[in-house]
Amino acid sequence: MTGTVLVVGGGPAGLRAAVDLADFGARVLLVEKRDQLGGAPVRWKYRSLAPDFTPTEEVMGPLIGFCESSPMVEVHKGSVVEGCEGSVGDFTVKVRNEADGTTTEHRVSSVIVATGFEHFDASVDPRYAYGRAPNVIGINELEAMLKEGRVVGHDGRPPKRVAFIFCVGSRDRSTNPWCCTVCCGVSIKQAIEMKQTLGDVQVYMIYMDIRTVGLWEKLYWDSMEKYGINYIRGRVGEVYYTGEKLLVKGEDTLVRGPFEVLFDMVVLAVGIEPGPGTKQAAGVLGLKLNEYGFIAPRQPNVHVDSGRDGIFLAGTCIAPMSIEETLSEGSAAAMQAAKVLKKTVAV
Amino acid sequence: MPEVIRVSKKEDLEISKEDLKFLEGLGADRRAKLAMGTTEDYLRMLEKMKDLEKRGEITIHHVTDEYEPAGVRTLSRRVKKIPTVELWQHKSCGQCGHIPGYISALYWVMTELGIPYVDDTNQTSCTAWNYYGSGTSNPVALSAVFLRNMHAAWEKNAYPLIHCGTSYGDYKECRYLVVMSREIRDRVRSILKKIGRDLVIPEEVVHYSEWLHVMRWKIAERRKLDVSKVSVAVHAACHTYKLMAEDFTYDDTVLGGKKPAPTSSTALALGAKLLDYSNWYDCCGFGFRHILTEREISRSFAYFRKIRPIVRETGADVLLTHDTGCVTTLDKSQVVPLAHGYKETVPVMSDSQFAALAMGAHPFIVCQLQWHLADWKPLLAKMGVDWASAEGEYKAYLERVRNGERPAFIRSPPRNLENRVRGESA
């Protein structure tokens, strides 16, 4: 019997689970595919987190710092889980380091899967000219610009007029049919930050619905009432680069009028989709994927339960969710792992 | 085992079970956005055409080596054979009336390149004027006219080259109907019998812009004027690339293979600067019946949705296109807005006129730019043509024509090919 828990994925959910388990007294084996802990917020250099503009470091910094320094957490960066045998209380897992190709074997009591998400690749949908026209960027790329405090087009000049296009790669049968839940809030947060950074920029949010659920609604209200951000209900059919500006062709469905307006920058609210890491981990651990490619829990209302005893789920590998939910799910999964530990070994 | 499905009160469509399954899927299949069926349907139609030939139901006018064919890639990824010689010129109604330089320039280019062709007087209109004449005709009549013209070309042993975008689109769709529907086939056959003709279906329906596309390097070799400073915007005609879209030419080296290749490719081969613009996909304003019944909207659309954005976005020296209706609409529709005080204007001509000009053709005697309304003088100056002295030559030429001279380049070169005997194929 072993007192170690394997955590797959070093993003917000995985880190939270690792910290909680280590605090609880368990040893944690943290396997992260990339060479950096922190997941999407760190990888894409998120400037701040919705809804309260909390700097990313404030949330992620302590978690990363703890895991990197704690003797209870054994961090394997640039590594993937390659094999998993055994059952609850006693799994044998193989962890392969992708850089040097070495494989190590570990015995763990339970497994927490927190493999996170990828941003939708907007070049899949040719409407938005992403990857073909300059100054068409995703919200993930804008975060890094905002963090630098330098929001500029390819010519180095700050944009005067910016369009955010919502639901790119979301709620669309030809790409991803689900709602990514957070892109509305994140886009609005960014629009406000852009106003704060650039001052005289005109920002237009081209949306189908605004889904700022729960307390995130404050972002939506503030963006209109305090920052004068414009909302256009409608969809965009084409973004065309004229050689100087971006011609956005769409419809304002509130007036039933087609519009063709020039913008300096177009920001695509690219959705959340399951990444290759999730698929790989599900394959190795024998977990079921749902029709969308997310890991399917045994019961849709109980996220942590993977359907396999001793393997628990947390975060956006199950469904799109906000960072606050992701962190809570990390803790929830840690609790499940702790229950297993209590049954099998005295901690 | 063929099935018969009722498509309307009066018409039944006989298709195989397999085809039926396909057609049933049309509504659901997202790819059914294409004009008639899916790409698979279209390829199936070509297969069925071969079957019909094997069964002796129809004759196919093959693009044999005699026509020195060149292969082009179509939207369906199928390779289409474009004949390059021995062409039967299927002229366009509006072309001769509105933009005579269109056709004379094409003949001039062919004569210059030494291409044998037939300018047959035994050709009728496709009668799809304004595309289906907005309901003045029916599939059987249109198909009969189509096959009558194709038969006329076949008897002359020349391959039909269709000048008009509307005829081209109409013929592609008629061919689909004739092949896919037994009833239409039988009805058309009985009509053709009355005029002593039979079902001869061309293996490929070929537009003249596709011919220019495959001949573009030969044309470029004979270029006399430097057009490298000329910037060109291209309008592709709806009737060529939106009707039976899968059968039009695309080329990976032209506009990334994402937009129709002909005309753009010709301009590029000649060394002109090709400029892209946002509303390339929009109609020229000709519409269907709109040019006839809603001129105000046609001309407004042509100007506000095509000409003005093109000038604003590209500042092109010339707008090239490859259909009768498009040249006419885009050119003539500039007059009223200019009178209203709008400033943006661009000369409009066909790719054949542009190619002929670059090859040194006379701007008035051959290209007949005097009929064009948008100001072409700056373009000619940029191309290095002294239009003022050309005007003098043109006047002298008119005098000679008055005295009985006929221009050599629009006369069909004599052909010694034997006509196919009527009824031989029956």
Next chain:
Amino acid sequence: MGPSEAVPLIIDRNAIVGHAAVVDLMAVLLPLSFVLLYLRVRGWDVPFTPFGIFASLFAKEGKPGFAARSRALLSATAQDILFLKRAGGRCEEPLHTWGRGLVMWGALGSVAATLLAALTDPAAVPMALTDPVRLLGDLSQAALASGAAILILRRLSNGARRRATDIHTWSLQCLLLYVGLSGVAVDALSQGGSFLAMEAMYISQLASISALLLYAPFSELAFLVWKGSLLVQKSLLDEAGPPG
């Protein structure tokens, strides 16, 4: 309706506040109210003010001839304003329409009665109800009061409407209510009450009318006057507008 229309004056030569004093007060307040209204509308930076309607009578465009214009002015005023053919007629909430209508008709009736009173000396008539002028004045003021009461109660009866109503609307409607009520009360007291009570009521009515005259240019009334005269002017100049 203009601010001048809400001036019901029942004149009693023997009263504490004499006729001359009332005339003097109005001679100061009325022009002041008009000037304030003019300045207020000008403050919106619009080319048209309610006084522009008189200029329109002589304008070059539109209906030709002074007589034709006057006819158009009268018919437009009657249709659009008096019979609520524009805004009121299009409003499907009868309570509000009635409230507005009663206030306007009552105010106009009161002005008419006041002017007539100045000519006919109704105070000499012992029984108010036997004099058509005093009867008109009383009925008009009762209509004004009931219209204002309807408007106030309508807003009070619904919590959301109560909360959404700003202080200016309350002030204006309450002033109108008081002007109407006090007018009726003055006449009632003149029939049976004490002289002092009647005079006190009369003074309070004069005060409320003065307040209304000074306040109207800064209230919604200024907008309504402006809008009403603008609509009439539109008809006068035969501009394209919403169908009456």
Next chain:
Amino acid sequence: MAAEERKKEEKGRFIAERRYVDDQRIVEPEKLEAGGVDMSGRWGTLVLPRTIEEFDHSLFEGVKRLPRGGKVGKCWQCGNCTAVCPVAHANPMFNPRYLIHIVRMGYQAEIEKVKDYVYLCSGCGLCSAACPKDVDPQGVMIALSIAFKSGRAKGGR
């Protein structure tokens, strides 16, 4: 009024599908000449496209500065105002929600089309009571009525 109606009917009457085209989009000059040729009337008529090519917030900013227009920026187009409006139920051309949106985005052609209908507002205040965002649409209609006439609000254009 009858004269107005007649004039409207006469404008572009020869356009085949005239009823689909707004009056404001038809440019039918009484005098038009090109190269000495008379092109007035039918031959010189243009129909402007209905595509929105620019967002212009100057009128909107003007409305914010007018009395009772200050809260217009809070509007999120829910439509509660129009839903309760007793005038909108009688006349579809008067739509407070729509008026606020086209003014906010500066859709000039639309404003031209419906701006005269703003005067139909009866000031009942039902909308202000129904508004979940405290926009005070009744007050905004007052501000819009003034703005459509005001040089200050138009100044930016």
